[in-house]
Structure formats: C-alpha cells, structure tokens
Amino acid sequence: MHIFRFSRKTLGIPYALFLLLFVVSPLIVLFYYAFTNGEGQFTIANFTGFFTDPNTMGTLCYSFAIALVTTLVCLLIAYPVAYILAKSHLKKKSVLVMLFIMPMWINFSLRITALKEILTLIEGNLAYYPFLNAVCGMTYDFLPFMILPLYNTISKLDDSLIEAAKDLGANDRAAFFKITLPLSVPGIVSGVSMVFLPAMTNYVVLDMLYNSTYIMGSLIGSYFAAYNWHGGSMIALILLAIICAFTLLRRGMEDDDQTIGGALL
Amino acid sequence: MTGKGTPALPEVSVNMVFIPTLWSKIGDNNTMAVGKEKIIELKNITKTYDNGFTAVSDFNLYVKRGEFVTFLGPSGCGKTTTLRMIAGFELPSSGTILLNGKNIAALPPYERPINTVFQRYALFPHMNIYENIAFGLRQKKMPEDVISKKVKKVLDLVDLEGFEKRSVSTLSGGQQQRIAIARALVNEPEILLLDEPLGALDLKMRKEMQLELKEMHRNLGITFIYVTHDQEEALTMSDTIVVMSEGRIQQIGTPEDIYNEPKNAFVADFIGESNIFNGIMTGKLRARFCGGEFTCVDDVEEGTHITAVVRPEDVIITAPEEGTIRGHVTSVIFKGIHYEITIESGKSEMLVQSVKSQKVGDYVGMKVDPDNIHIMIAEDHTNYFAADINAEHRLEYNNKVLDTSVTKIIPGSKRDASGNIIDASGDVIDTAKTKIMIAIQPQDIQMTDHVDEGLVDGYISNLIYKGDHYSYVIHTDIEQEFIVDDEYLWNMGDHVGLVMPIEKMSFSLKK
Numbered sequence: 001m002h003i004f005r006f007s008r009k010t011l012g013i014p015y016a017l018f019l020l021l022f023v024v025s026p027l028i029v030l031f032y033y034a035f036t037n038g039e040g041q042f043t044i045a046n047f048t049g050f051f052t053d054p055n056t057m058g059t060l061c062y063s064f065a066i067a068l069v070t071t072l073v074c075l076l077i078a079y080p081v082a083y084i085l086a087k088s089h090l091k092k093k094s095v096l097v098m099l100f101i102m103p104m105w106i107n108f109s110l111r112i113t114a115l116k117e118i119l120t121l122i123e124g125n126l127a128y129y130p131f132l133n134a135v136c137g138m139t140y141d142f143l144p145f146m147i148l149p150l151y152n153t154i155s156k157l158d159d160s161l162i163e164a165a166k167d168l169g170a171n172d173r174a175a176f177f178k179i180t181l182p183l184s185v186p187g188i189v190s191g192v193s194m195v196f197l198p199a200m201t202n203y204v205v206l207d208m209l210y211n212s213t214y215i216m217g218s219l220i221g222s223y224f225a226a227y228n229w230h231g232g233s234m235i236a237l238i239l240l241a242i243i244c245a246f247t248l249l250r251r252g253m254e255d256d257d258q259t260i261g262g263a264l265l
Numbered sequence: 266m267t268g269k270g271t272p273a274l275p276e277v278s279v280n281m282v283f284i285p286t287l288w289s290k291i292g293d294n295n296t297m298a299v300g301k302e303k304i305i306e307l308k309n310i311t312k313t314y315d316n317g318f319t320a321v322s323d324f325n326l327y328v329k330r331g332e333f334v335t336f337l338g339p340s341g342c343g344k345t346t347t348l349r350m351i352a353g354f355e356l357p358s359s360g361t362i363l364l365n366g367k368n369i370a371a372l373p374p375y376e377r378p379i380n381t382v383f384q385r386y387a388l389f390p391h392m393n394i395y396e397n398i399a400f401g402l403r404q405k406k407m408p409e410d411v412i413s414k415k416v417k418k419v420l421d422l423v424d425l426e427g428f429e430k431r432s433v434s435t436l437s438g439g440q441q442q443r444i445a446i447a448r449a450l451v452n453e454p455e456i457l458l459l460d461e462p463l464g465a466l467d468l469k470m471r472k473e474m475q476l477e478l479k480e481m482h483r484n485l486g487i488t489f490i491y492v493t494h495d496q497e498e499a500l501t502m503s504d505t506i507v508v509m510s511e512g513r514i515q516q517i518g519t520p521e522d523i524y525n526e527p528k529n530a531f532v533a534d535f536i537g538e539s540n541i542f543n544g545i546m547t548g549k550l551r552a553r554f555c556g557g558e559f560t561c562v563d564d565v566e567e568g569t570h571i572t573a574v575v576r577p578e579d580v581i582i583t584a585p586e587e588g589t590i591r592g593h594v595t596s597v598i599f600k601g602i603h604y605e606i607t608i609e610s611g612k613s614e615m616l617v618q619s620v621k622s623q624k625v626g627d628y629v630g631m632k633v634d635p636d637n638i639h640i641m642i643a644e645d646h647t648n649y650f651a652a653d654i655n656a657e658h659r660l661e662y663n664n665k666v667l668d669t670s671v672t673k674i675i676p677g678s679k680r681d682a683s684g685n686i687i688d689a690s691g692d693v694i695d696t697a698k699t700k701i702m703i704a705i706q707p708q709d710i711q712m713t714d715h716v717d718e719g720l721v722d723g724y725i726s727n728l729i730y731k732g733d734h735y736s737y738v739i740h741t742d743i744e745q746e747f748i749v750d751d752e753y754l755w756n757m758g759d760h761v762g763l764v765m766p767i768e769k770m771s772f773s774l775k776k
Binding site: 158160161163164165166167168169170171174178179182183 | 352353354373374375379380381383384385387388389390391400401404405448449452
C-alpha cells in the first residue's frame with residue numbers, strides 16, 4: 001500500500017508549475033520566434049540581420065554609451081555616499097540611509113515627470129541634449145540600486161583590516177586603495193550589474209523625458225509595435241546573452257564567502 | 266607558583282597607588298634581556314570618549330627596551346584602549362606618550378615604529394600569505410628580492426615554511442595567528458603590541474602559542490606589550506604585569522609580586538583564587554578575621570580595618586583543637602592535582618586547596634602560616650552622592666524625591682515667613698546653588714530586582730567575595746558608582762534597584 005507523505009517536494013509543485021508556465025515556456029517561445037521567419041521556417045537571418053543592420057548596431061552602441069556613462073556617474077556619486085554612510089558613527093545613520101533609498105519607493109513616473117520639469121526649466125527645450133537627459137534620468141532612477149549594495153559591502157568591511165594596513169605603514173590613501181577599494185569590489189560589481197543592464201533597456205525613462213533617441217529597449221518595443229516579432233525576439237535574446245555573460249563574469253569575481261545576492265536589502 | 270610570600274614591607278600595604286620608582290627597581294631584576302633605557306613612557310594618559318565615558322584615567326607607565334609587559338584586567342577595564350593609544354588608533358584626551366623620549370601621542374599609526382597583532386588577526390582576505398606579510402615592507406618601498414628573503418625568514422620563524430602562495434581562508438585559526446604575528450614581526454618593530462592574540466584559540470593551542478611567543482620574545486629582543494584578561498597567561502609570559510580595573514592601574518609588578526603581594530582586594534581576587542576577608546587589627550602583628558585571631562607579618566596599627574587575603578593553597582587543615590579557626594566541610598571537589606575544599610566557619614567561607622581529601626560534614630581546624638596572610642588596609646567604601654533641593658525644599662536625586670526635608674537634615678535650620686530656608690546663623694540658604702551630600706555605607710544599601718523601587722538603578726559591574734558577603738560595584742546610568750555589600754550572590758550585569766533607607770543616610774551641606 002502506498003502511503004502519501006506531504007513532503008517538501010510536494011510543496012514545490014506550484015512553484016515548478018509557475019516557473020514552467022511563466023519562465024520556461026516564454027523562453028521557448030522567444031527562441032522559436034528568434035530563429036524563425038514569417039513563414040515559420042528556421043532561419044538565422046534575424047541574428048545576422050542584427051549585426052549587419054547599421055541601425056540596430058548604432059542603437060546597441062548608443063545604449064552601451066548611455067549605460068556606461070550612467071553607471072560611471074552612479075558609481076562616482078554612490079561610492080562616497082555609501083562610504084560615508086557606512087563608516088560614520090552617526091546616531092541617525094539608518095534614517096540617512098533610508099533617505100537615500102526612499103526615491104525607490106516613490107512612484108517612478110512621478111519622479112521622472114518631476115525631473116523632466118526641472119530639466120526643461122534649466123535647458124529650455126529637452127530636445128537639445130538627448131544624451132545628457134537620458135543619463136540624468138537613468139542616474140536619478142538607478143542611484144539607490146548602486147548605493148545599497150555598496151553600503152552593505154562597505155559596512156561589513158572589518159575596520160581592523162584598515163587599522164592593520166595603517167599599522168603596517170600605509171597612509172590613509174594607500175589603505176584605501178589597497179584594502180578598502182579591493183574589498184568593496186563585490187559591492188561595485190553588484191551595483192554595476194544592477195545599473196548597467198537596466199540602463200541599456202529602460203526606455204520608459206526616455207519616453208517620459210520626451211527623448212527621441214533609441215536605446216535597446218525602445219528598439220525591441222518598436223519591432224513588436226511593427227509586428228516584427230521575429231526580429232524583436234532576436235534582440236531580446238541577444239540582450240539576454242549579454243546579461244548571462246555579465247552574471248557569469250560577476251560570479252567569477254565574487255569571493256565564496258561574500259554572497260552578493262544578500263547585498264540587496 | 267607556590268604562593269610562599271616574601272614578607273611584606275609595611276609601606277606596600279599602605280601605598281595603594283604604585284610609585285613608578287619602586288617599580289623600576291623591580292624591572293631591573295626581571296631578566297637579563299631587559300635593557301636599562303625606557304623605550305616608551307605613558308604620562309598622565311586619560312581617554313574620555315565623546316559620550317563622556319572615561320575608558321582610561323591618569324595612566325602612568327614606562328616600559329624598558331626588551332621587556333614583556335602585560336596589561337591584565339577584566340573586559341572594559343581600559344587595557345585595549347591603552348594599547349590602541351600606543352598603536353595610534355586612538356588619540357589620548359590628555360597626556361603624553363614618549364617613544365624614545367619623543368612625544369608620539371599625535372602621530373598617525375603609520376608613522377610609528379610599532380606593530381600590532383590584532384585580536385581576530387585582521388589578515389587581508391584578498392591577498393595571499395606572501396602578500397599579507399610583504400604589505401608592510403612594500404609600504405617602505407623595499408626591493409622585491411629583500412622582501413622575499415624577509416618573508417621566507419619570518420615564515421621560518423613561525424614554523425609555516427612554504428605557505429607563501431596559500432590563501433588566508435585555507436588556514437586554521439592557529440596558522441592565521443602565526444601569520445598575523447609574522448606580518449607584524451617582519452617589519453622589525455621597536456615594540457610589538459598583542460591584543461588578546463590567543464583569545465580565539467583552543468586551550469591546547471593557546472598553551473603552545475604562549476610558550477612560543479615567550480620564546481620569540483627571548484630570541485628577538487623586541488619589546489612586547491601584551492593585552493589579556495587571562496591571569497594565567499599573564500603570569501606565564503610576562504616580565505611585568507599591569508593590573509587594570511575601571512580605567513586605572515591597580516598594580517604594577519612582576520608576576521610573583523602580583524600574586525604574592527596584591528595591593529588591594531581587586532588584584533587579590535582577580536589573580537588566582539583567594540579568600541578575602543574584612544577584619545580588624547587586634548594587636549601588634551595580630552589580625553582578627555574569619556572568626557579567628559591570626560598572627561601576621563604586616564605591622565599595621567591596632568584597630569585599623571583591614572582586608573586580609575589568604576590563598577587557598579596556604580590554608581593548612583588540622584585537627585579542630587589545633588586550628589586557629591574551625592568549621593564544617595561543605596564541599597570537596599577533585600581538581601586533578603589537588604582537592605578544592607570549602608569549609609564554613611561561622612558566617613564565613615574558606616576555600617582550601619589540599620592534596621588530602623576531606624569528608625563533607627567533617628569538623629576541622631584551619632591554620633595559616635603568618636607569612637601567607639596578606640594584610641591590606643581596608644579601603645573606605647562609603648558611597649557619596651549629591652542631591653538637589655527642589656522647589657518644595659525636598660531633596661531630589663535621580664528625579665526621585667526623598668522623603669525628608671531640608672530643615673530636618675540641616676541642624677538648626679528653619680523656614681522663615683517668606684518660605685526661605687535659613688540656617689542656624691540666620692543666613693538664607695540659596696537652594697538653587699546648594700547641594701546636599703549624602704553618605705551611605707555599602708552594607709546599608711539593599712539591592713532589589715524591582716528596579717523602580719530603588720532610588721537609583723544600575724548594573725552590577727564588579728563583584729568580589731569577601732568571605733561572609735559579596736562586595737558589589739553597581740554602575741548607574743547617571744554615571745555614579747555605588748558600592749553595595751550583600752550576603753547573597755547576584756550576577757555580573759544584573760539590573761538592580763538600590764533601596765537606601767533615609768535613616769541610614771548622613772547628610773552634609775555642599776555649596
């Protein structure tokens with residue numbers, strides 16, 4: 001006689017179904033569309049087309065540029081902020097940290113609309129500086145995602161390591177560049193991957209800033225809007241490949257005892 | 266450690282504060298390796314943090330070249346803070362630190378020829394062993410071939426040859442500790458600071474490392490300043506021990522001095538097992554404590570209140586009629602090389618270490634060789650604190666009103682028609698500028714678990730067993746320490762309320 005036991009495996013069934021339905025099957029559909037043409041035949045034309053079309057390649061480069069500049073600006077702003085927050089002995093530290101994180105909790109469209117008004121006030125016409133505006137919008141949107149992992153990594157950093165470095169003859173500068181900075185790399189990597197990849201695709205920010213330039217996200221959107229599901233799927237797939245490559249790279253750089261997944265709250 | 270005391274000099278028990286010149290004489294006889302000149306001198310060092318907490322106060326010490334000095338004390342006694350000031354991680358609030366005669370109190374750590382072995386090693390996790398050890402040498406811009414030679418040599422010294430390429434995380438605690446020592450020693454510091462370096466190791470490893478460190482010290486001739494709370498470790502390794510409590514030096518001396526001639530009850534209690542009794546001098550070289558009259562060698566004036574210390578191994582168990590005091594055996598514990606026997610004599614308890622076992626319940630006598638009784642003049646433990654006079658002319662302390670009035674406690678004072686208080690000579694007492702000093706004896710304060718019932722509440726920060734009662738130090742949030750005697754055992758850190766009966770208080774006016 002078979003006795004039914006309610007095990008942990010049974011508990012997992014709904015989640016397995018969820019994953020199958022909403023992750024695996026869309027991926028299969030994505031693959032199917034990416035490698036077929038309108039007649040449903042297998043083709044790699046979408047793939048070659050992406051890399052030969054100057055339009056798409058241009059958008060890829062432009063997205064890269066925006067993402068790169070956004071990430072750098074975020075890093076330059078976030079690192080000192082995170083460092084000061086993590087190392088200060090302020091009593092109301094948690095309040096300060098929350099103030100920096102709070103924009104994340106305020107509706108995104110409201111924030112960007114506000115930013116748009118400010119930029120319009122300064123620049124007169126938003127159309128003059130599309131690249132700058134894109135970077136401004138992205139930086140404003142993604143800064144908390146850079147501060148948080150950095151703050152977590154730096155605040156976990158053992159002060160006695162810095163003291164040890166100074167004890168061994170390193171001045172403040174040397175101690176920072178030889179100990180603090182290398183040891184905050186996991187936080188930097190985590191922050192960069194949280195900012196760089198979304199910055200390549202988050203075209204809603206650009207749309208809301210009345211920005212007419214194209215980034216990868218807008219490109220995919222335009223393909224689907226034009227009912228070219230095959231081309232759009234291929235671009236999405238290529239982006240996915242880039243993200244995978246990044247994640248693997250990140251894994252390689254992480255120390256086994258420093259789980260960066262936990263770097264987020 | 267036999268505990269056979271050298272006869273105490275009379276002034277030893279009188280001087281509670283140690284005089285450095287006396288200590289320097291002891292220092293000279295320590296070991297052959299200890300040099301004549303002072304390498305480091307701390308003068309009037311005080312460290313008060315921004316929150317008002319004074320970690321170290323009026324610390325005076327000098328260390329000779331090649332000496333092994335240990336700061337010994339319970340946690341929070343200021344020993345680590347003192348070490349950190351020597352290393353340069355903390356700046357003293359006042360005082361000077363002279364290294365070879367030059368004041369280094371304000372120098373950053375990287376400009377001091379001093380290296381530290383940290384409590385939790387603080388090895389750089391992103392560097393291999395070679396890079397960790399080479400770190401200090403690279404800061405000095407040494408050529409690579411010199412660095413690699415020095416690293417190899419120092420790895421040899423700590424018995425970890427061939428570990429250059431290993432990563433920190435693959436090392437055991439003991440190995441990491443050796444690397445931390447190697448990383449500090451490779452810089453050939455003038456002083457090596459060790460902050461409880463063996464605290465994280467297991468007992469066997471700790472014993473091994475103690476001997477190895479001692480050996481290294483002997484061979485290298487570097488001055489070691491060592492911080493520990495483990496009295497056995499301090500006694501084993503040091504040339505000189507600095508016993509600290511509550512930010513102050515309690516005693517400086519050789520391990521033998523500290524053990525045999527403790528300066529006060531704190532030191533006696535902290536170093537080894539001791540029986541500590543309150544007593545009184547009853548005649549020339551006669552002291553009464555623990556319900557008996559003992560002959561001692563300390564010449565203290567008759568009638569003086571004293572604290573007597575007797576080491577458990579110095580108590581001789583005899584037949585009841587031969588003993589100075591008598592009592593019943595209440596417990597016998599086998600400790601390997603000896604038995605630990607507790608004997609109750611009247612209200613007092615005596616801890617005895619003996620190779621001969623006794624039966625629980627037996628009636629026995631005890632005597633102590635006069636040489637082995639250590640007499641200290643009892644410290645005055647009266648608690649003093651200042652109370653305010655509030656608008657209703659009542660005494661107020663810690664926001665609580667005392668059930669008495671100013672006119673009752675100031676002799677001859679009365680209230681005049683306009684409500685002012687005038688003293689016996691008719692002058693008006695300005696209540697806003699006047700405070701009342703209250704004095705109360707330790708045995709008159711009662712501790713209670715109901716913290717609200719007490720006039721103040723606080724946490725037990727220290728306790729010493731005094732034979733028939735415990736002496737507690739209660740640290741309050743209003744930064745006032747109270748000494749309380751109680752016959753029951755409370756725990757360290759207990760949150761207690763202090764009930765102080767008004768009839769037991771004595772008052773004095775303070776303008």
